[in-house]
Amino acid sequence: MTLRLHELGVFTWAEWAECLGQTIREAQAAGELEYRDSYYYHWLAALERISANKGLVTDRSLGQRQNEWDIAARNTPHGQPIEIKR
Structure with a gap:
């Protein structure tokens, strides 16, 4: 979904990278432990965030x-x- 939204021009890859990076930094600052599958959850949270910021949801x-x-x-x-x- 992320790649398709990027291909449709909803956001640039730089916007996506910044959003994902911010989501990960916030999780680390909150003391979330790193698990093998945590990257998936950070990716999903960033997708939800950027979708809301762009008015999609x-x-x-x-x-x-x-x-x-x-x-x-x-x-x-x-x-x-x-x-x-x-």
Whole structure:
């Protein structure tokens, strides 16, 4: 998704790199431990941040989608694709 949004001109790669770097610095300053998968979570947080900053999503719509995902994930049998039903 990040690459596609960049290709569509939503943000420059320099903007993305700054946003990701800032997200990682904030996590480190908050004392978050480094785990093998933490880079993924920083990437996701940066994507959410830059998407909100560019007006692609609102905090409310992002929260709604996260809630819908959590519900769908809890109700999906292991090994099956997760589908958000609206």
